[in-house]
Amino acid sequence: MKDEGNDMKTWVRNNFSLAEWLVGGIVTTLAVLAWVFGTGSSGTLSLLKIFPVFGLVAFGLMWSHYTVGTLRRWSGYERRGKDIYWAVSAGLVLALIILHPVLLNISLVEAGLGLPTSSYFAAYGNVDGWFVVLGTIALLVFLLFELHRWFKHKKWWKWIEYAQIVAMTAIFVHGTWLGNETTNSWYTVVWWGLALTLLFTWVYNWRYDKAHLPRR
Amino acid sequence: MERRNSKTIWIIATVVVAALLGVVAYVLTMNRQTASTTTTNTTQQKTTEQQPEAPAADATQGSQAVTITFTDEGFATKNYTVSAGKEVKVENNSSMQLQFSSDDHPTHTEETELNLAVLAPGESASFTPTKVGAWSFHDHLHDQYTGVLTVTE
Numbered sequence: 609m610k611d612e613g614n615d616m617k618t619w620v621r622n623n624f625s626l627a628e629w630l631v632g633g634i635v636t637t638l639a640v641l642a643w644v645f646g647t648g649s650s651g652t653l654s655l656l657k658i659f660p661v662f663g664l665v666a667f668g669l670m671w672s673h674y675t676v677g678t679l680r681r682w683s684g685y686e687r688r689g690k691d692i693y694w695a696v697s698a699g700l701v702l703a704l705i706i707l708h709p710v711l712l713n714i715s716l717v718e719a720g721l722g723l724p725t726s727s728y729f730a731a732y733g734n735v736d737g738w739f740v741v742l743g744t745i746a747l748l749v750f751l752l753f754e755l756h757r758w759f760k761h762k763k764w765w766k767w768i769e770y771a772q773i774v775a776m777t778a779i780f781v782h783g784t785w786l787g788n789e790t791t792n793s794w795y796t797v798v799w800w801g802l803a804l805t806l807l808f809t810w811v812y813n814w815r816y817d818k819a820h821l822p823r824r
Numbered sequence: 825m826e827r828r829n830s831k832t833i834w835i836i837a838t839v840v841v842a843a844l845l846g847v848v849a850y851v852l853t854m855n856r857q858t859a860s861t862t863t864t865n866t867t868q869q870k871t872t873e874q875q876p877e878a879p880a881a882d883a884t885q886g887s888q889a890v891t892i893t894f895t896d897e898g899f900a901t902k903n904y905t906v907s908a909g910k911e912v913k914v915e916n917n918s919s920m921q922l923q924f925s926s927d928d929h930p931t932h933t934e935e936t937e938l939n940l941a942v943l944a945p946g947e948s949a950s951f952t953p954t955k956v957g958a959w960s961f962h963d964h965l966h967d968q969y970t971g972v973l974t975v976t977e
Contacts, residue, residue, distance in 0.1 A: 650960060650962075650970050651927045651928070651934070651960030651970070651972070652927070652934070652960065654927075654928050656929065656930075656931060657928060662844075703844055704844075707844060715928070715931055716931065718931075718933075719931035719932075719933045721931065731930040731931060732930050788967060788968050791968070792968040
């Protein structure tokens, strides 16, 4: 059993780039398939039918960042040079998390429901509207992470990283409450699987940091 | 080496973002075309109405009034066909509230004639579609429940 674990670690170490592209590729494919056979296949294609898939893929790719990071630590892989997967998927996530609400808001404005946040309540009602607002707050927190280029060495930066975890949780709640694929298709199992593994990676990384990093 | 990697990343990222924007532009264009086709259909219908001397062959064709039944498992049937001007009755036979609405969720602007007020369990309501086309609908309160109403001339 221990040998099998070591074999796996060695394989991941030797094929790390392949492993991260596989993880990202699989999670993206599952999200797209769930949408294609769900919202994407009902009625005429429109921005309101397209925008959910951007959210699904973005969540999956952000999940892959946590998972790949955990795999790296677990396998002891040391990177030489730039991580193309991380750079490409991070750029894609940024585009997707911006497009997801932008497409929704364009549709709501076109439908004469006005601007957010009142348009959210007009379209989704008094309860669901709050879950759209929750997604918007999480988006702002995700965008804050983009400041890491300038501030990641600051002492307070760890709070932005903690906020990302809260935002991921908020997005999970947002998607579970409002999403169609996340609650009414085979993707529900994948969705909850992503949440559980995400929780596992947070616990693993918290324990890893405690054991290996000096106190910040 | 690092510079080459950077270049590759930028090329891939640009292609991906361009592809995404392409999809959005394509959908916007398709929607505009659909909207213009719908307008044409409506105009043709109005023209037909303004010419009573034209043979009213299709008045006797097409489906009679239909009833769309909503249960706890969703709409009893996914596809319905009705002639323009015939009544469509929506029955809520489920144990939950129903808000029968035209697509898209949540704006309901595809064909506003389909939009009804909230129906309590056991309640029903009717509307009379006049615009020819295949109109997707859903329950606004449980948007996973969907169907298509085809309105013929």
